Amino acid sequence: MFARVSTYRTGPETVVDHTEETVARVLAIPGCRGVYFLTSLEEGKALSITLWETTYALAASREAASAVRADSSAEQAMQIIDVEEFEVANSGLAG
Template identity: 55%
Template sequence: MYMRVSTFKTAPDGSGEPTDETVQRVLAIPGCKGFYYLSGDQGKALALTLWADKDALDGSRDAAKAIRAESAAEQRMEILGVEEYEVLRQEGTG
């Protein structure tokens, strides 16, 4: 499994929370296994997406970039960075 982490600076008067439509567009990309959005202190937010494998991660880049740019413009956010990771271990309860 792989993860893409997008970091944003939100507008002073907003959370940057993505719309349901944005979330559904991301989840519809082939190989997408999950979406998380985190809002932190001082206007920083993270969008985390999980991908089935390296091919899915690689194949999603263009669509994800377009959705990220549209969402950032819509929410008046600055994109601070995008990083990709291989998930080496996953644990959970439930």
């Protein structure tokens, strides 16, 4: 599995509300296995993490993911700071 991690700068005008529509747009991209959105406990930072089945899916999703990222960050008054890609080395969830 592979991940794309996007870092955002938030501000006082930021309204963090990833709608069901935004999540559905991401999940509709072929090869997407999940999406998480994290907000800092302190104002100023947020992250999105998307999970992808293969490196091909990760690469093929770049353009569509970029469009979703640009739209949602503009709607929520966030600045995109960085976008990085990773291989998921290990994962687990408590039952």
